[in-house]
Amino acid sequence: MTIMSNILNHNEVFVGENQYEDYKTTKFPDKKIVILTCMDTRLLELLPKAMGLRNGDAKIIKNAGAVVSHPFGSIMRSILVAIYELKAEEVFVVGHHGCGMVGLQSDSILKSARSKGVPPEKFETLKHAGIDLSSWLTGFSCVEESVKSSSHRIKNHPLMPEGIPVHGMVIHPETGKLDLVEDGYHMTRETPSSFKKEVQA
Numbered sequence: 539m540t541i542m543s544n545i546l547n548h549n550e551v552f553v554g555e556n557q558y559e560d561y562k563t564t565k566f567p568d569k570k571i572v573i574l575t576c577m578d579t580r581l582l583e584l585l586p587k588a589m590g591l592r593n594g595d596a597k598i599i600k601n602a603g604a605v606v607s608h609p610f611g612s613i614m615r616s617i618l619v620a621i622y623e624l625k626a627e628e629v630f631v632v633g634h635h636g637c638g639m640v641g642l643q644s645d646s647i648l649k650s651a652r653s654k655g656v657p658p659e660k661f662e663t664l665k666h667a668g669i670d671l672s673s674w675l676t677g678f679s680c681v682e683e684s685v686k687s688s689s690h691r692i693k694n695h696p697l698m699p700e701g702i703p704v705h706g707m708v709i710h711p712e713t714g715k716l717d718l719v720e721d722g723y724h725m726t727r728e729t730p731s732s733f734k735k736e737v738q739a
């Protein structure tokens with residue numbers, strides 16, 4: 539039995555027995571929040587429980603590391619959609635201790651890609667196209683700094699409306715304990731010129 543057929547078999551029972559009824563809600567977050575967090579498996583159920591969230595309470599965006607790595611990438615777009623279209627009023631960036639993105643080096647990913655058969659000329663083609671794989675595939679050195687940096691990037695985005703608090707937290711992946719690293723109620727926006735510099739960098 540494949541992984542996919544296992545999932546489909548489960549799904550047939552889930553739908554057939556109306557188990558979905560326990561999860562009925564709307565697309566609008568009841569707690570009016572949007573959370574950016576990491577795709578780490580340990581957080582799948584732990585994070586919502588640790589934050590007191592049920593189905594329907596929050597918009598949750600996930601990627602590797604809970605990072606906004608580009609001001610006009612899909613993560614920032616999702617946050618803006620949550621605010622403007624789905625009535626989110628506060629943003630939470632929640633990194634975690636023991637994150638695989640801490641200390642991640644592009645070398646190990648590229649080496650693994652080569653060993654799985656990605657031909658060397660593909661790396662050359664990307665290089666000639668101006669794609670900097672080593673910076674794109676590199677993680678961060680400190681989760682607290684990364685959370686702060688992403689929080690500020692969101693807060694200072696030119697399309698962010700005034701008055702939306704952006705909080706930064708780090709969660710423990712075993713106990714679920716949350717450490718506050720950025721209190722969004724007291725964060726002020728930077729001047730537009732500093733953002734302009736960042737975009738140009």
Ligand SMILES: [Zn+2]
Nearest residue numbers: 576578637638
């Ligand atoms: Zn992680």
